[in-house]
Amino acid sequence: MKDQLTKNLKRLHQRLQDGVLLTGINCAFNHPGIFEVACNAGHDFVGVDAEHAAINLETIENLIRAADCHGVPCLVKLKEGTEVEIRNALDAGASGVMVPHVLSGEGLSAAVDATYFAPRGRRGVCSAARVNAHSSWDIRDLISWTNELVLLIPIIEDKEAVENIDEIIAVDDRIQLYEIGPVDLALSLGLDLDRSITNPSPELVEALDLITRKLREAGKKLLYPTRYPNSPLSVEEQRAALEKRGVAAVYGMDTHCLVNAFRSFRELSGS
Numbered sequence: 001m002k003d004q005l006t007k008n009l010k011r012l013h014q015r016l017q018d019g020v021l022l023t024g025i026n027c028a029f030n031h032p033g034i035f036e037v038a039c040n041a042g043h044d045f046v047g048v049d050a051e052h053a054a055i056n057l058e059t060i061e062n063l064i065r066a067a068d069c070h071g072v073p074c075l076v077k078l079k080e081g082t083e084v085e086i087r088n089a090l091d092a093g094a095s096g097v098m099v100p101h102v103l104s105g106e107g108l109s110a111a112v113d114a115t116y117f118a119p120r121g122r123r124g125v126c127s128a129a130r131v132n133a134h135s136s137w138d139i140r141d142l143i144s145w146t147n148e149l150v151l152l153i154p155i156i157e158d159k160e161a162v163e164n165i166d167e168i169i170a171v172d173d174r175i176q177l178y179e180i181g182p183v184d185l186a187l188s189l190g191l192d193l194d195r196s197i198t199n200p201s202p203e204l205v206e207a208l209d210l211i212t213r214k215l216r217e218a219g220k221k222l223l224y225p226t227r228y229p230n231s232p233l234s235v236e237e238q239r240a241a242l243e244k245r246g247v248a249a250v251y252g253m254d255t256h257c258l259v260n261a262f263r264s265f266r267e268l269s270g271s
Contacts, residue, residue: 002137004071009095009149012044012073016176016221021242022249025257026077026225028053032066034254039070047075047251050089051100061092061130068093075151081107086114091129096151098179098223103160105167112172115152117143120174153223157181159188162207169218177249178215179223180208212246221248227256 015022025038026047038046048055048063055063060076067074073095078085081099089097099111113122123146126132127139131146152175154168161168162185169178186193186204200208215222224247228238242250 002133005068005073005095006145006149008071009073013149013176015044016248019248021239021247024075024249024251025254026251027063027254028055029254030055030059030063032062035063035066035074036070038254039067039072043072044249045073045075045095045251047077047098048094049077049253051077051079057088057092060089060094064093073151075153081111081114083110083114086111087123090115090123090146090150091126091131093131095149096153098153098155100155100181101158101161101184102154102156102168103158104164105171108154108168108171108175111152111154112175115150116147120147120172151177153177153179155179155181156211157184157188159185162211165211165214169214169220175220177221177223178211179225180211181225182208208245216246222246223249223251226250226252228252 012022022044024043024045024047025041026049027034027038028049030053035046046067048060050060064074064076074093075096075098076089076094077098078089078100081102086097086099097115099108102108102111112120115121115123117123117125125139125143127135127142132139132142152172154175156162156165156168156178157180182200182204183193185207186201189203189207191201191204212222222245224242224245226238226242228235233241
């Protein structure tokens with residue numbers, strides 16, 4: 001299991017560097033079966049949406065376990081970027097964490113400390129944690145595996161973060177992937193939420209362009225959410241929009257996929 005997961009996690013990093021558009025499914029339903037379906041669909045990663053869904057730590061661990069069975073990297077979108085939240089998700093075996101509402105360089109520095117072991121960070125080591133197979137693996141391998149491969153993905157989704165984007169990017173050169181939360185960013189900027197993802201307002205486009213330009217100049221990659229396939233855009237239109245924004249990785253929601261599938265099936269009625 002560990003070897004396959006490591007292989008696929010290294011593959012994710014390599015595809016990211018090669019400029020291949022990565023895809024993943026972020027799951028809000030707290031059932032391992034949904035994870036198995038997402039893993040079998042051949043995505044680069046799966047995610048646990050612990051920020052917005054009714055998912056506790058025990059469930060997070062079981063969902064990661066389901067992903068591990070398929071050797072698929074599992075990212076956890078945290079409720080908040082505290083040291084405890086980050087450590088708990090990673091000790092449970094997550095391949096990475098998505099940290100919401102990163103506002104400043106100081107905030108990201110704290111997340112780096114909580115994610116990585118010395119010398120990169122200050123995370124405490126527990127050899128008995130699930131991520132170390134409950135003491136069955138060499139703790140030195142866990143430390144090197146974590147500091148080399150585990151993903152810390154800051155989410156830029158606030159006006160304050162846009163204002164501090166330079167200091168955020170400067171925190172850790174090894175952080176390669178940043179996410180933008182366009183809906184929360186539109187809300188923070190006082191803009192129309194109906195124009196946040198599929199049809200962003202000019203003011204939001206200006207903020208998005210600033211963030212993506214700063215990331216591109218620093219050699220960073222962009223992760224972006226999408227409502228596809230529960231979206232008015234076709235796959236060609238969606239792909240073109242992602243390419244125009246320079247998106248390197250994209251994820252959809254299990255809820256959107258199910259809504260679209262259930263609605264499509266109803267079309268058989270002809271009414």
